[in-house]
Amino acid sequence: MPRPGASRSGGTGDPAGPASQPGVTRRRLLGTAGATGLALGAVGTAAGYAAAGSGDPDTAPLTSVGAETAVFHGKHQPGILDPMQSRGHLMAFDLAPGAGRKEAAALLRRWSATAERLMAGESSASDTGVALDAGPSALTVTFGLGHSFFARTGLEKQRPVALDPLPDFSSDRLDKARSDGDLWVQIGANDGLVAFHALRALQKEAGSAARPRWEMTGFNRSPGATARPMTARNLMGQVDGTRNPKPSDPDFQQRIFVPDEPSGTGTAEVPGGGSPRWMAGGSYAVVRRIRMLLDPWEKLSVTEQEAVMGRHRSDGSPLTGGGETTEPDLEKLGPDGTLVIPIDAHARISRPDQNGGAAMLRRPFSYHDGSDGKGAPDAGLLFICWQADPVRGFVPVQRKLDRGDALSPFVRHEASGLFAVPGGAERGGYVGQALLEG
Amino acid sequence: MPRPGASRSGGTGDPAGPASQPGVTRRRLLGTAGATGLALGAVGTAAGYAAAGSGDPDTAPLTSVGAETAVFHGKHQPGILDPMQSRGHLMAFDLAPGAGRKEAAALLRRWSATAERLMAGESSASDTGVALDAGPSALTVTFGLGHSFFARTGLEKQRPVALDPLPDFSSDRLDKARSDGDLWVQIGANDGLVAFHALRALQKEAGSAARPRWEMTGFNRSPGATARPMTARNLMGQVDGTRNPKPSDPDFQQRIFVPDEPSGTGTAEVPGGGSPRWMAGGSYAVVRRIRMLLDPWEKLSVTEQEAVMGRHRSDGSPLTGGGETTEPDLEKLGPDGTLVIPIDAHARISRPDQNGGAAMLRRPFSYHDGSDGKGAPDAGLLFICWQADPVRGFVPVQRKLDRGDALSPFVRHEASGLFAVPGGAERGGYVGQALLEG
Numbered sequence: 001m002p003r004p005g006a007s008r009s010g011g012t013g014d015p016a017g018p019a020s021q022p023g024v025t026r027r028r029l030l031g032t033a034g035a036t037g038l039a040l041g042a043v044g045t046a047a048g049y050a051a052a053g054s055g056d057p058d059t060a061p062l063t064s065v066g067a068e069t070a071v072f073h074g075k076h077q078p079g080i081l082d083p084m085q086s087r088g089h090l091m092a093f094d095l096a097p098g099a100g101r102k103e104a105a106a107l108l109r110r111w112s113a114t115a116e117r118l119m120a121g122e123s124s125a126s127d128t129g130v131a132l133d134a135g136p137s138a139l140t141v142t143f144g145l146g147h148s149f150f151a152r153t154g155l156e157k158q159r160p161v162a163l164d165p166l167p168d169f170s171s172d173r174l175d176k177a178r179s180d181g182d183l184w185v186q187i188g189a190n191d192g193l194v195a196f197h198a199l200r201a202l203q204k205e206a207g208s209a210a211r212p213r214w215e216m217t218g219f220n221r222s223p224g225a226t227a228r229p230m231t232a233r234n235l236m237g238q239v240d241g242t243r244n245p246k247p248s249d250p251d252f253q254q255r256i257f258v259p260d261e262p263s264g265t266g267t268a269e270v271p272g273g274g275s276p277r278w279m280a281g282g283s284y285a286v287v288r289r290i291r292m293l294l295d296p297w298e299k300l301s302v303t304e305q306e307a308v309m310g311r312h313r314s315d316g317s318p319l320t321g322g323g324e325t326t327e328p329d330l331e332k333l334g335p336d337g338t339l340v341i342p343i344d345a346h347a348r349i350s351r352p353d354q355n356g357g358a359a360m361l362r363r364p365f366s367y368h369d370g371s372d373g374k375g376a377p378d379a380g381l382l383f384i385c386w387q388a389d390p391v392r393g394f395v396p397v398q399r400k401l402d403r404g405d406a407l408s409p410f411v412r413h414e415a416s417g418l419f420a421v422p423g424g425a426e427r428g429g430y431v432g433q434a435l436l437e438g
Numbered sequence: 439m440p441r442p443g444a445s446r447s448g449g450t451g452d453p454a455g456p457a458s459q460p461g462v463t464r465r466r467l468l469g470t471a472g473a474t475g476l477a478l479g480a481v482g483t484a485a486g487y488a489a490a491g492s493g494d495p496d497t498a499p500l501t502s503v504g505a506e507t508a509v510f511h512g513k514h515q516p517g518i519l520d521p522m523q524s525r526g527h528l529m530a531f532d533l534a535p536g537a538g539r540k541e542a543a544a545l546l547r548r549w550s551a552t553a554e555r556l557m558a559g560e561s562s563a564s565d566t567g568v569a570l571d572a573g574p575s576a577l578t579v580t581f582g583l584g585h586s587f588f589a590r591t592g593l594e595k596q597r598p599v600a601l602d603p604l605p606d607f608s609s610d611r612l613d614k615a616r617s618d619g620d621l622w623v624q625i626g627a628n629d630g631l632v633a634f635h636a637l638r639a640l641q642k643e644a645g646s647a648a649r650p651r652w653e654m655t656g657f658n659r660s661p662g663a664t665a666r667p668m669t670a671r672n673l674m675g676q677v678d679g680t681r682n683p684k685p686s687d688p689d690f691q692q693r694i695f696v697p698d699e700p701s702g703t704g705t706a707e708v709p710g711g712g713s714p715r716w717m718a719g720g721s722y723a724v725v726r727r728i729r730m731l732l733d734p735w736e737k738l739s740v741t742e743q744e745a746v747m748g749r750h751r752s753d754g755s756p757l758t759g760g761g762e763t764t765e766p767d768l769e770k771l772g773p774d775g776t777l778v779i780p781i782d783a784h785a786r787i788s789r790p791d792q793n794g795g796a797a798m799l800r801r802p803f804s805y806h807d808g809s810d811g812k813g814a815p816d817a818g819l820l821f822i823c824w825q826a827d828p829v830r831g832f833v834p835v836q837r838k839l840d841r842g843d844a845l846s847p848f849v850r851h852e853a854s855g856l857f858a859v860p861g862g863a864e865r866g867g868y869v870g871q872a873l874l875e876g
Contacts, residue, residue, distance in 0.1 A: 064662030129675025133664040192657035219630035224502030226571040237567025
C-alpha cells in the first residue's frame with residue numbers, strides 16, 4: 001500500500017548538498033503519483049491513510065519533511081547529488097559462501113526493487129510497518145561494489161583499476177572488521193524511522209545471499225534547524241564542505257562521474273585511464289570512519305582551533321577575511337611577519353589547487369556511538385566522498401593531509417572502504433545490471 | 439553570543455506529546471528575546487549571525503524546526519510535557535570519590551545555568567560551536583537524582599520512599615553497568631547537532647565532580663515526517679502510546695506530578711504516602727532500555743502480530759473495531775467463540791483500568807545501536823515513563839506484563855533506572871536547590 005505523499009518540490013533541502021543547483025535536482029513532485037488509493041478515501045485524505053483502512057478524518061497532505069522525495073531511476077544513483085539528510089546508515093555485506101554472480105544479480109535486483117518502492121513511499125514485500133504514517137522523507141538508497149566483489153562473482157576482468165586498494169596512510173588506525181566489504185549500501189532520510197525501516201528491509205532481503213559485515217549510523221543537521229543556507233558543521237564545530245565542487249562548475253560532471261561512454265580500458269584486465277563501460281554514469285565512493293579526538297580539540301582556545309583550520313569557527317571564513325566562500329589569501333602576512341593562514345593549516349593543505357586540481361564531492365554524516373569505554377566520546381565523521389577516479393580525488397588530498405596537516409593530531413581514521421557505485425538503474429532494471437548481465 | 443531564534447509558536451510539535459493541549463504548553467515566542475545582537479547586523483539579519491561577525495546577507499528568521507523553544511524555568515522541569523523530539527540522549531553520572539553535597543549543589547547549579555542558556559539558543563561557558571547556525575530546535579534538558587545520590591551527599595533522610603528499588607521482574611536481564619546512577623540527564627532536541635552539543639557541554643561541566651556512568655542515544659519521528667497527528671510508532675511497527683494520559687484528564691496532575699505542597703512524610707526517615715516537600719512539582723522517571731527481538735517478531739504475520747498486541751498494526755485501532763482511541767471491547771467474541779482481543783494481548787494487560795487505574799505518562803525514544811555482534815539488531819525502546827509514584831504507576835503495570843503479556847517473548851529489559859526529578863528551577867535558582875539547600 002502506498003504511504004502518504006503529497007506534492008512539494010524538494011528544492012529547499014540541505015544547502016550543503018549541491019542538488020539545489022538548477023539542472024541537477026533529482027526531486028520531483030509526487031502529486032498524483034502518490035494518490036493511487038484516493039478513490040477509497042475521504043475527500044482531502046492522503047492516499048496512504050485511506051489505503052490503510054483508516055476512516056480517521058484528521059489527515060492532511062504532507063507539506064513538509066515527509067513529502068520530500070528523491071527518485072531511484074536516472075543516470076546516477078540517488079544519494080550522491082541529493083541534499084544531505086538528517087539521518088544515515090552505512091552497511092557493508094559479504095556474499096555468503098557459495099553465492100556467486102547469479103545470487104549477486106538476484107540480490108541487486110531485489111534490493112533495487114525495494115529501494116525504488118521505499119523511496120516512492122510505498123511498502124516493501126514483507127513490510128515491518130515501521131514507516132507507516134510517514135512520507136518518503138527524502139529517502140535515498142545507494143549501492144556499491146567493493147574490490148572483493150569481483151573475485152567472488154568471477155568478474156575479476158571487469159574490476160575497475162580504480163578499485164585497487166588505497167595506499168596506506170601513516171595516520172591510519174584501520175579496523176579491518178569495519179572496513180571494505182563485497183557490497184555497500186548507503187541509506188539517507190530525514191526521519192529516523194524511515195531510515196531504520198529501509199535498513200531492516202534491505203538486511204532481510206539479503207537473505208541467504210549475503211551476510212552483514214559492518215554497519216554505521218550517522219546524522220546531519222535537520223532541515224529547518226538553521227535559517228542560513230550554509231555549509232554543514234561537524235562535531236568539532238567547524239563549517240565543513242565549503243570548497244565542495246558545485247554542479248555549476250564546468251568540470252563537475254567529469255570530476256565526479258564516470259562518462260556515459262567510458263574508454264572501457266580501466267579494468268583489471270586492461271589497465272589504463274578511465275573506467276569500464278559498465279560504470280557509465282557511476283562514481284567511486286571513499287568511506288572513512290574518522291574519529292575526532294574531541295577532548296584535546298575542545299581544550300584548544302577558539303584562536304588555536306582557527307589556526308589549525310585556517311578559517312574562522314563562527315562562519316567558516318578564511319583568517320585572511322571575507323565570507324565563507326571568499327578565496328583565502330595564502331601569502332598574507334600578519335603584523336608579526338608570519339603567515340596569517342599557517343603553513344600547516346587544514347584549509348591550506350586540503351585546497352584543490354594545492355593538489356593538482358583534485359576534486360571530490362564530500363557528502364558525510366556525523367556519528368556518535370556513545371563513549372569509547374575510556375571516557376572519551378566515540379564520535380566524529382562518516383566521511384564519504386565521490387569522484388570519477390579516487391587516484392585523482394581522495395588519494396592526493398589525503399596524502400598531503402597525512403604528511404603535514406595541523407588537524408591530524410585531532411583525528412584518527414578508524415575504518416576505510418572504497419566502492420564502485422554503478423550508474424542509476426533503468427526502469428525495470430537494477431543497479432549493476434550492465435556488469436552482471438554484461 | 440545568542441544563536442538565531444525567530445518568532446514562532448511551537449504548538450505544532452509531535453502530537454504524541456501532550457503539550458499541544460491548551461493550558462499546558464511550555465513553548466513561547468522567542469521574538470525579541472533572541473534579538474539582542476540586532477543592532478550589529480544588517481536589516482533583516484538574524485541576531486545570532488550578526489553577533490557572530492558575519493556580514494553574510496543571506497540570512498532569514500528561523501520559521502520552522504530550529505525556532506521551536508521550550509522554557510527551562512517553571513513549575514515542572516522541561517522534557518516531561520513537551521512534545522517528543524526526534525533526537526535524544528540519556529546519561530547517568532556518579533559523583534566522584536570525595537564529592538558530596540557541596541559539589542553536587544555546585545554541579546546542579548552549573549548544569550542548570552547551561553541548560554537554561556542552551557534551551558534559549560545561547561552559547562555555554564566554553565562553547566564548542568557545534569550548535570552555531572542552529573536554533574534551539576526544541577531542546578530540553580531534564581535532571582534527575584537516583585537512590586544512591588542521597589547516601590553520597592549525606593541526605594539519606596530526605597530520600598523519597600518512592601526511590602526504593604523497583605521489584606525484580608522475571609523477564610529482566612539487567613546490565614548493572616547501564617542501570618541506575620547518582621544523577622540522570624535527559625536531553626531531547628529536533629536536531630542531532632543541537633542535542634550532541636548539549637551532551638558535550640554537560641559532560642564537560644561535570645568536571646571533577648561527577649563521572650559518566652552510562653549513555654544512550656535515541657530517536658523519534660521527525661516533526662513534519664507524518665501528516666496525521668498520530669501517536670508515535672515504535673521499531674516493531676506498532677502505534678505506541680495511545681492510552682497515554684492527557685493533560686485534560688481530571689486526574690492528570692495528581693497522577694504525574696508531586697503536589698505543590700506534598701505531605702512531606704514520604705522520605706526514608708518517615709515513610710508514608712506522598713513525597714517529601716523538596717519534590718514539589720517533581721515527578722519520578724522510570725527508564726528501561728527495552729531490547730526488541732526484531733528477528734522473531736518480524737517472522738510473525740501481521741495477523742499474528744495483531745493478536746499479540748490486540749490492536750491493528752495499520753492505525754492502532756482495537757481488534758474489536760473503531761479508531762485508535764476507540765475503547766476496546768474486551769468481552770467481544772469472534773465467530774469461533776474465542777475472544778477477539780486475546781486474553782494475553784498486550785493492549786488488554788497494559789490497560790490502566792486492569793491495573794487499579796495506574797497511570798503513567800510514557801515519553802520514550804527508539805534506539806538502534808547497530809548489530810549485537812551475533813547478527814541481530816541491537817534496537818528497541820528507551821522507555822521513559824513519568825508518574826507521581828512509581829509504585830502506583832510503572833510497577834503494577836510491569837508486574838502484570840511480566841506475568842502474562844503475549845509481547846514478553848519479543849522484548850527484553852536490559853537496563854533500568856529510577857530517578858527523582860525535582861520540580862522546575864526558579865529564575866536564578868537551580869534544579870534540586872530545595873533539597874540541597876533545604
